[in-house]
Amino acid sequence: MEYRDSADISGASVNQAGGASRGSSGGRLAVGGGGAIIVMILALIFGIDPSGLLGGSTGSGDTQAVNPVTSCTRGSDIQVNRECRWNAYLSSIGQYWSGAVPKVYRATSMTVFTNQINTGCGAATSSVGPFYCPVDQIIYIDTAYTGTLLAQLGAKGGDAAEAYIVAHEFGHHIQNLLGTMAKAQSSSQTGAGSASVRLELQADCYAGVWFRHSTDDPNGAIKAVTQDDLNRIIDAAISVGDDKIQKAQTGSVNQESWTHGSSAQRKNWTSIGFKSGDYTKCDTFSATNLG
Ligand SMILES: [Zn+2]
Secondary structure (H helix, E strand, O other): OEEOOOOEOOOOOEEEEEOOOOOOOOOOOOOOOHHHHHHHHHHOOOEOOHHHOOOOOOOOOOOOEEEEOOOOOEOOHHHHOOOHHHHHHHHHHHHHHHHHOOOOOOOOEEEEEOOEEEEOOEEEEHHHOOEEEOOOOEEEEEHHHHHHHHHHOOOOOOHHHHHHHHHHHHHHHHHHHHOHHHHHHOOOOOOOOOHHHHHHHHHHHHHHHHHHHOOOOOOOOEEEOOHHHHHHHHHHHHHOOHHHHHHHHHOOOOHHHOOOOOHHHHHHHHHHHHHHOOHHHOOOOOOOOOO
C-alpha cells in the first residue's frame, strides 16, 4: 500500500490515549478460566459492542488522557511518524463513505490506545481487540494488540490488513448510521446464519468495497494498492473466521456459537465487496447462502 505524500489527512479525527495507570478490576472480561478468556478475546475480534462483556464500571481510579493527534497533516508525515498511518486509513475510508451515503453520513473518530480505556460501552482492555462502540460512535484500536493479533492468527501483517480492520469497524459505524445495527441487535442469537453473523459479514463486505475505491481520489491518502495488499486482506479475513478460531482454541467447531462467521464466509463477503465495489451488494441479510 502506497501513501500519497501530498494528501491532506488533517481531517481524520484520531485520538491517542496514553498514560493509563495500573489496571484496576474494572474492565476485566467477565469470564473465568484462561482458555475461556482467550476464546472470548478472539471471538470479540472486530466486535461491535462489547458492553455486555466488559466490566460495567469505568475503572475507578484510572485516569487516561485522550488527546487528538494534530501532528499528522500530510501523507508524507507517515514517513516521519508511522502512527500517522491511522489518520491515513481513517481519512480514506471516511472519504469513500461520505460520498457513498451522503444523506446519513456523519464522521466517526478513532481512539488508539494501549492497556485499558474507558468508552461509552464500558471499560475495555486491549485484549478485547479492535471494536466500534455505537454509544459514543468511536472506533477503538489497540496498536500493539492489532499488530500481534494478525501475526498470531497466521495472517500476514502489513498496512493493508490494518486498514482492513479499521474499514471493518468503520463499516459498523455505517451500519449504525443506516439503522442496520439496531435492527440486527434486537436479536441476540448466535450461529452460522444469525443476525450477528450477517452484521459482521456485511462489515467485512463494506471493508472490501472501500478497498476497491481506496485509490479513486487523485488527492486521497492511498496512492496505490497491489495484489499483495488484497491477498493480505483476504488472509486477514480468513484468519479471523469463527471456525478457524474455535478449531485453534478447542479443537472442534461449533456453528451454533458463531458470532462473526466462518473463514470461508468472511473471505466470501470481503471478496463480494471488493469485486462489486458497490455497498448495496453487501445485503447479507437477504442472502440465503452466506458462502
Ligand atoms: Zn465487527
